[in-house]
Amino acid sequence: MRIAYEIVGSREKSVAIIGSDVKNPKKAAEEIMQRHKAVLSVLQKTDKRQGKFRLHPSRLIKGKRDTEVVHKENGYLIKVDPRKSYFSPREATERQRIVEKVKGDENVLVMFSGVAPFAIAIAKKHPHTKITCVEMNLEAVKYAVKSVHLNRLTNVKNICWDVRKSRNLGIFDRIIMPLPETAIEFIDVAVLHSKKGTIIHLYGFSKGFAELEKKVKEKAKIYNFKYKIVGRQKVLPFSPGVSKNRLDIKVL
Ligand SMILES: C[S@@+](CC[C@H](N)C(=O)[O-])C[C@H]1O[C@@H](n2cnc3c(N)ncnc32)[C@H](O)[C@@H]1O
Incomplete structure:
Protein backbone atom coordinates (compact mmCIF):
# COMPACT_ATOMS: atom_id res chain seq x y z
CA MET A 1 0.00 0.00 0.00
CA ARG A 2 1.52 3.38 -1.03
CA ILE A 3 0.57 6.14 1.39
CA ALA A 4 1.72 9.76 1.31
CA TYR A 5 2.43 11.05 4.81
CA GLU A 6 4.73 13.34 6.69
CA ILE A 7 6.35 12.76 10.04
CA VAL A 8 6.95 15.41 12.68
CA GLY A 9 9.11 14.52 15.68
CA SER A 10 12.15 12.51 16.62
CA ARG A 11 13.28 8.91 17.04
CA GLU A 12 11.75 8.96 20.53
CA LYS A 13 8.29 10.28 19.66
CA SER A 14 6.71 11.26 16.37
CA VAL A 15 3.36 12.06 14.83
CA ALA A 16 2.48 10.96 11.30
CA ILE A 17 0.05 13.04 9.25
CA ILE A 18 -1.81 11.52 6.31
CA GLY A 19 -3.83 13.31 3.64
CA SER A 20 -7.62 13.60 3.57
CA ASP A 21 -7.66 11.50 0.36
CA VAL A 22 -6.42 8.31 2.09
CA LYS A 23 -9.33 5.89 1.68
CA ASN A 24 -8.60 3.43 4.50
CA PRO A 25 -6.99 5.61 7.18
CA LYS A 26 -7.04 2.94 9.94
CA LYS A 27 -5.11 0.47 7.77
CA ALA A 28 -2.74 3.22 6.65
CA ALA A 29 -2.13 4.23 10.28
CA GLU A 30 -1.35 0.64 11.25
CA GLU A 31 1.15 0.32 8.40
CA ILE A 32 2.87 3.60 9.25
CA MET A 33 3.14 2.67 12.94
CA GLN A 34 4.64 -0.69 11.99
CA ARG A 35 7.16 0.98 9.68
CA HIS A 36 8.12 3.73 12.15
CA LYS A 37 8.27 2.60 15.77
CA ALA A 38 8.59 6.21 17.01
CA VAL A 39 5.22 7.18 15.51
CA LEU A 40 2.88 7.14 18.49
CA SER A 41 -0.05 8.99 16.86
CA VAL A 42 -1.47 9.15 13.35
CA LEU A 43 -3.56 12.16 12.32
CA GLN A 44 -5.55 12.55 9.14
CA LYS A 45 -6.04 15.99 7.63
CA THR A 46 -9.75 16.68 7.22
CA ASP A 47 -9.48 19.91 5.26
CA LYS A 48 -7.08 22.48 3.79
CA ARG A 49 -5.13 24.78 6.08
CA GLN A 50 -7.43 27.47 7.34
CA GLY A 51 -7.93 30.55 9.46
CA LYS A 52 -5.41 33.19 10.44
CA PHE A 53 -3.23 30.62 12.19
CA ARG A 54 -3.01 28.44 9.05
CA LEU A 55 -3.87 25.23 10.91
CA HIS A 56 -4.73 21.91 9.30
CA PRO A 57 -7.98 20.57 10.76
CA SER A 58 -7.30 16.91 11.54
CA ARG A 59 -8.62 13.89 13.42
CA LEU A 60 -6.80 11.27 15.41
CA ILE A 61 -6.89 7.94 13.58
CA LYS A 62 -4.72 5.86 15.88
CA GLY A 63 -2.48 6.21 18.90
CA LYS A 64 -1.98 8.75 21.65
CA ARG A 65 -4.02 11.94 21.99
CA ASP A 66 -0.94 13.82 23.13
CA THR A 67 0.61 14.98 19.84
CA GLU A 68 3.28 17.32 21.24
CA VAL A 69 6.72 16.35 19.88
CA VAL A 70 10.26 17.65 19.54
CA HIS A 71 11.21 17.72 15.87
CA LYS A 72 14.88 17.27 15.04
CA GLU A 73 16.17 19.10 11.98
CA ASN A 74 19.69 20.06 10.86
CA GLY A 75 21.14 20.06 14.37
CA TYR A 76 18.41 21.97 16.18
CA LEU A 77 15.17 21.10 17.97
CA ILE A 78 11.66 22.42 17.33
CA LYS A 79 9.01 21.72 19.94
CA VAL A 80 5.57 21.67 18.37
CA ASP A 81 2.09 20.22 18.46
CA PRO A 82 1.03 20.12 14.80
CA ARG A 83 -2.62 20.35 15.90
CA LYS A 84 -2.05 23.71 17.60
CA SER A 85 0.36 25.53 15.32
CA TYR A 86 1.70 25.59 11.79
CA PHE A 87 4.84 23.59 11.12
CA SER A 88 6.07 21.92 7.94
C1 LIG B 1 2.45 29.81 7.08
S1 LIG B 1 2.64 29.97 8.82
C2 LIG B 1 4.41 30.04 8.94
C3 LIG B 1 4.93 29.80 10.31
C4 LIG B 1 6.46 29.74 10.42
N1 LIG B 1 7.08 30.92 9.89
C5 LIG B 1 7.02 28.53 9.76
O1 LIG B 1 7.75 28.68 8.77
O2 LIG B 1 6.77 27.42 10.24
C6 LIG B 1 2.14 31.65 9.05
C7 LIG B 1 1.99 32.09 10.49
O3 LIG B 1 1.64 33.49 10.49
C8 LIG B 1 0.81 33.76 11.60
N2 LIG B 1 0.13 35.04 11.30
C9 LIG B 1 -0.84 35.26 10.37
N3 LIG B 1 -1.17 36.56 10.35
C10 LIG B 1 -0.37 37.20 11.26
C11 LIG B 1 -0.22 38.55 11.69
N4 LIG B 1 -0.97 39.52 11.16
N5 LIG B 1 0.69 38.84 12.64
C12 LIG B 1 1.46 37.86 13.19
N6 LIG B 1 1.36 36.54 12.83
C13 LIG B 1 0.47 36.21 11.87
C14 LIG B 1 -0.08 32.53 11.69
O4 LIG B 1 -0.61 32.36 12.98
C15 LIG B 1 0.91 31.40 11.30
O5 LIG B 1 1.49 30.80 12.44
Whole structure:
Protein backbone atom coordinates (compact mmCIF):
# COMPACT_ATOMS: atom_id res chain seq x y z
CA MET A 1 0.00 0.00 0.00
CA ARG A 2 1.52 3.38 -1.03
CA ILE A 3 0.57 6.14 1.39
CA ALA A 4 1.72 9.76 1.31
CA TYR A 5 2.43 11.05 4.81
CA GLU A 6 4.73 13.34 6.69
CA ILE A 7 6.35 12.76 10.04
CA VAL A 8 6.95 15.41 12.68
CA GLY A 9 9.11 14.52 15.68
CA SER A 10 12.15 12.51 16.62
CA ARG A 11 13.28 8.91 17.04
CA GLU A 12 11.75 8.96 20.53
CA LYS A 13 8.29 10.28 19.66
CA SER A 14 6.71 11.26 16.37
CA VAL A 15 3.36 12.06 14.83
CA ALA A 16 2.48 10.96 11.30
CA ILE A 17 0.05 13.04 9.25
CA ILE A 18 -1.81 11.52 6.31
CA GLY A 19 -3.83 13.31 3.64
CA SER A 20 -7.62 13.60 3.57
CA ASP A 21 -7.66 11.50 0.36
CA VAL A 22 -6.42 8.31 2.09
CA LYS A 23 -9.33 5.89 1.68
CA ASN A 24 -8.60 3.43 4.50
CA PRO A 25 -6.99 5.61 7.18
CA LYS A 26 -7.04 2.94 9.94
CA LYS A 27 -5.11 0.47 7.77
CA ALA A 28 -2.74 3.22 6.65
CA ALA A 29 -2.13 4.23 10.28
CA GLU A 30 -1.35 0.64 11.25
CA GLU A 31 1.15 0.32 8.40
CA ILE A 32 2.87 3.60 9.25
CA MET A 33 3.14 2.67 12.94
CA GLN A 34 4.64 -0.69 11.99
CA ARG A 35 7.16 0.98 9.68
CA HIS A 36 8.12 3.73 12.15
CA LYS A 37 8.27 2.60 15.77
CA ALA A 38 8.59 6.21 17.01
CA VAL A 39 5.22 7.18 15.51
CA LEU A 40 2.88 7.14 18.49
CA SER A 41 -0.05 8.99 16.86
CA VAL A 42 -1.47 9.15 13.35
CA LEU A 43 -3.56 12.16 12.32
CA GLN A 44 -5.55 12.55 9.14
CA LYS A 45 -6.04 15.99 7.63
CA THR A 46 -9.75 16.68 7.22
CA ASP A 47 -9.48 19.91 5.26
CA LYS A 48 -7.08 22.48 3.79
CA ARG A 49 -5.13 24.78 6.08
CA GLN A 50 -7.43 27.47 7.34
CA GLY A 51 -7.93 30.55 9.46
CA LYS A 52 -5.41 33.19 10.44
CA PHE A 53 -3.23 30.62 12.19
CA ARG A 54 -3.01 28.44 9.05
CA LEU A 55 -3.87 25.23 10.91
CA HIS A 56 -4.73 21.91 9.30
CA PRO A 57 -7.98 20.57 10.76
CA SER A 58 -7.30 16.91 11.54
CA ARG A 59 -8.62 13.89 13.42
CA LEU A 60 -6.80 11.27 15.41
CA ILE A 61 -6.89 7.94 13.58
CA LYS A 62 -4.72 5.86 15.88
CA GLY A 63 -2.48 6.21 18.90
CA LYS A 64 -1.98 8.75 21.65
CA ARG A 65 -4.02 11.94 21.99
CA ASP A 66 -0.94 13.82 23.13
CA THR A 67 0.61 14.98 19.84
CA GLU A 68 3.28 17.32 21.24
CA VAL A 69 6.72 16.35 19.88
CA VAL A 70 10.26 17.65 19.54
CA HIS A 71 11.21 17.72 15.87
CA LYS A 72 14.88 17.27 15.04
CA GLU A 73 16.17 19.10 11.98
CA ASN A 74 19.69 20.06 10.86
CA GLY A 75 21.14 20.06 14.37
CA TYR A 76 18.41 21.97 16.18
CA LEU A 77 15.17 21.10 17.97
CA ILE A 78 11.66 22.42 17.33
CA LYS A 79 9.01 21.72 19.94
CA VAL A 80 5.57 21.67 18.37
CA ASP A 81 2.09 20.22 18.46
CA PRO A 82 1.03 20.12 14.80
CA ARG A 83 -2.62 20.35 15.90
CA LYS A 84 -2.05 23.71 17.60
CA SER A 85 0.36 25.53 15.32
CA TYR A 86 1.70 25.59 11.79
CA PHE A 87 4.84 23.59 11.12
CA SER A 88 6.07 21.92 7.94
CA PRO A 89 9.08 19.59 7.95
CA ARG A 90 9.06 19.90 4.13
CA GLU A 91 10.38 23.45 4.46
CA ALA A 92 13.69 22.42 6.07
CA THR A 93 15.62 22.96 2.82
CA GLU A 94 14.20 26.45 2.42
CA ARG A 95 15.16 27.29 6.00
CA GLN A 96 18.74 26.24 5.19
CA ARG A 97 18.72 28.39 2.03
CA ILE A 98 17.89 31.42 4.18
CA VAL A 99 20.47 30.44 6.84
CA GLU A 100 23.12 30.46 4.08
CA LYS A 101 22.17 34.01 3.07
CA VAL A 102 22.48 35.47 6.57
CA LYS A 103 25.74 37.20 7.43
CA GLY A 104 27.23 36.88 10.94
CA ASP A 105 25.85 39.81 12.94
CA GLU A 106 22.63 40.81 11.21
CA ASN A 107 19.50 42.12 12.88
CA VAL A 108 16.71 39.89 11.52
CA LEU A 109 12.91 40.20 11.75
CA VAL A 110 10.81 37.07 11.18
CA MET A 111 7.19 38.06 10.64
CA PHE A 112 4.55 35.30 10.94
CA SER A 113 7.15 33.28 12.82
CA GLY A 114 4.99 30.34 14.00
CA VAL A 115 6.98 28.03 16.28
CA ALA A 116 10.08 29.95 15.09
CA PRO A 117 11.84 27.38 12.88
CA PHE A 118 13.46 30.09 10.69
CA ALA A 119 14.70 31.96 13.76
CA ILE A 120 16.08 28.87 15.45
CA ALA A 121 17.82 27.68 12.28
CA ILE A 122 19.45 31.11 11.82
CA ALA A 123 20.32 31.60 15.50
CA LYS A 124 21.93 28.19 15.79
CA LYS A 125 24.24 28.79 12.81
CA HIS A 126 24.87 32.50 13.47
CA PRO A 127 25.12 33.12 17.24
CA HIS A 128 25.90 36.83 16.75
CA THR A 129 22.68 37.63 14.91
CA LYS A 130 19.76 39.24 16.75
CA ILE A 131 16.41 37.81 15.75
CA THR A 132 12.95 39.19 16.50
CA CYS A 133 9.92 36.97 15.84
CA VAL A 134 6.34 38.22 15.62
CA GLU A 135 3.51 35.69 15.66
CA MET A 136 -0.10 36.06 16.76
CA ASN A 137 -0.95 32.42 17.62
CA LEU A 138 -0.19 32.26 21.36
CA GLU A 139 0.18 28.44 21.24
CA ALA A 140 2.86 28.78 18.54
CA VAL A 141 4.68 31.47 20.53
CA LYS A 142 4.68 29.26 23.66
CA TYR A 143 6.38 26.50 21.64
CA ALA A 144 8.82 29.00 20.11
CA VAL A 145 9.86 30.13 23.61
CA LYS A 146 10.34 26.50 24.70
CA SER A 147 12.49 25.76 21.63
CA VAL A 148 14.67 28.80 22.29
CA HIS A 149 15.45 27.30 25.72
CA LEU A 150 15.84 23.75 24.37
CA ASN A 151 18.45 24.99 21.89
CA ARG A 152 20.13 27.21 24.54
CA LEU A 153 19.76 30.32 22.40
CA THR A 154 20.05 33.84 23.76
CA ASN A 155 19.60 35.79 20.54
CA VAL A 156 15.92 35.15 19.71
CA LYS A 157 13.09 37.36 20.99
CA ASN A 158 9.48 36.16 20.58
CA ILE A 159 6.61 38.63 20.45
CA CYS A 160 2.98 37.51 20.43
CA TRP A 161 1.16 40.16 18.45
CA ASP A 162 -0.39 41.04 15.11
CA VAL A 163 2.59 42.25 13.10
CA ARG A 164 0.53 45.02 11.49
CA LYS A 165 -0.19 46.48 14.93
CA SER A 166 3.40 46.11 16.13
CA ARG A 167 5.23 49.39 16.65
CA ASN A 168 8.85 50.11 17.47
CA LEU A 169 10.14 46.69 16.48
CA GLY A 170 13.23 48.43 15.16
CA ILE A 171 15.06 48.58 11.86
CA PHE A 172 16.37 45.34 10.37
CA ASP A 173 19.01 44.11 7.91
CA ARG A 174 16.80 41.22 6.82
CA ILE A 175 13.05 40.58 7.03
CA ILE A 176 11.48 37.17 6.41
CA MET A 177 7.79 37.05 5.44
CA PRO A 178 6.71 33.37 5.42
CA LEU A 179 2.94 33.77 4.99
CA PRO A 180 2.50 32.89 1.31
CA GLU A 181 -1.27 33.48 1.23
CA THR A 182 -1.15 37.17 2.16
CA ALA A 183 2.42 38.30 2.93
CA ILE A 184 2.26 40.81 0.06
CA GLU A 185 -0.46 42.70 1.99
CA PHE A 186 2.12 43.36 4.75
CA ILE A 187 4.91 44.65 2.51
CA ASP A 188 4.33 48.21 3.80
CA VAL A 189 4.98 46.94 7.35
CA ALA A 190 8.23 45.36 6.17
CA VAL A 191 9.31 48.57 4.42
CA LEU A 192 8.54 50.53 7.60
CA HIS A 193 11.11 48.37 9.43
CA SER A 194 13.69 48.60 6.63
CA LYS A 195 16.64 50.82 5.75
CA LYS A 196 18.60 51.20 2.52
CA GLY A 197 19.98 47.74 1.74
CA THR A 198 17.52 45.69 3.82
CA ILE A 199 16.66 42.38 2.17
CA ILE A 200 13.01 41.30 2.36
CA HIS A 201 12.24 37.64 1.68
CA LEU A 202 8.67 37.67 0.44
CA TYR A 203 6.78 34.39 0.01
CA GLY A 204 3.74 33.94 -2.20
CA PHE A 205 1.72 31.35 -4.07
CA SER A 206 1.89 32.07 -7.79
CA LYS A 207 2.09 30.47 -11.23
CA GLY A 208 5.50 32.05 -11.79
CA PHE A 209 7.67 34.88 -10.50
CA ALA A 210 6.14 37.52 -12.83
CA GLU A 211 2.77 37.30 -11.05
CA LEU A 212 4.37 38.00 -7.68
CA GLU A 213 6.69 40.69 -9.06
CA LYS A 214 3.69 42.53 -10.55
CA LYS A 215 2.10 42.68 -7.08
CA VAL A 216 5.31 44.08 -5.56
CA LYS A 217 5.44 46.73 -8.30
CA GLU A 218 1.86 47.78 -7.54
CA LYS A 219 2.56 48.02 -3.79
CA ALA A 220 5.76 50.00 -4.40
CA LYS A 221 3.71 52.54 -6.34
CA ILE A 222 1.14 52.82 -3.55
CA TYR A 223 3.65 53.03 -0.68
CA ASN A 224 6.30 54.89 -2.68
CA PHE A 225 9.36 52.74 -2.04
CA LYS A 226 12.24 51.85 -4.33
CA TYR A 227 13.54 48.32 -4.61
CA LYS A 228 15.39 45.79 -6.71
CA ILE A 229 14.60 42.07 -7.01
CA VAL A 230 17.91 40.36 -6.18
CA GLY A 231 16.76 36.73 -5.96
CA ARG A 232 13.99 34.36 -7.00
CA GLN A 233 13.41 30.88 -5.58
CA LYS A 234 10.80 28.24 -6.33
CA VAL A 235 10.29 26.75 -2.85
CA LEU A 236 7.76 23.91 -3.17
CA PRO A 237 4.96 22.86 -5.51
CA PHE A 238 1.54 23.84 -4.14
CA SER A 239 -1.23 22.87 -6.58
CA PRO A 240 -1.28 22.10 -10.33
CA GLY A 241 0.69 24.93 -11.97
CA VAL A 242 1.05 26.90 -8.73
CA SER A 243 4.14 26.98 -6.48
CA LYS A 244 5.20 28.54 -3.25
CA ASN A 245 7.76 31.09 -4.47
CA ARG A 246 10.15 33.48 -2.82
CA LEU A 247 11.31 36.89 -4.02
CA ASP A 248 14.35 38.53 -2.43
CA ILE A 249 13.70 42.26 -2.46
CA LYS A 250 16.46 44.78 -1.74
CA VAL A 251 15.18 48.11 -0.43
CA LEU A 252 16.97 50.98 -2.27
C1 LIG B 1 2.45 29.81 7.08
S1 LIG B 1 2.64 29.97 8.82
C2 LIG B 1 4.41 30.04 8.94
C3 LIG B 1 4.93 29.80 10.31
C4 LIG B 1 6.46 29.74 10.42
N1 LIG B 1 7.08 30.92 9.89
C5 LIG B 1 7.02 28.53 9.76
O1 LIG B 1 7.75 28.68 8.77
O2 LIG B 1 6.77 27.42 10.24
C6 LIG B 1 2.14 31.65 9.05
C7 LIG B 1 1.99 32.09 10.49
O3 LIG B 1 1.64 33.49 10.49
C8 LIG B 1 0.81 33.76 11.60
N2 LIG B 1 0.13 35.04 11.30
C9 LIG B 1 -0.84 35.26 10.37
N3 LIG B 1 -1.17 36.56 10.35
C10 LIG B 1 -0.37 37.20 11.26
C11 LIG B 1 -0.22 38.55 11.69
N4 LIG B 1 -0.97 39.52 11.16
N5 LIG B 1 0.69 38.84 12.64
C12 LIG B 1 1.46 37.86 13.19
N6 LIG B 1 1.36 36.54 12.83
C13 LIG B 1 0.47 36.21 11.87
C14 LIG B 1 -0.08 32.53 11.69
O4 LIG B 1 -0.61 32.36 12.98
C15 LIG B 1 0.91 31.40 11.30
O5 LIG B 1 1.49 30.80 12.44
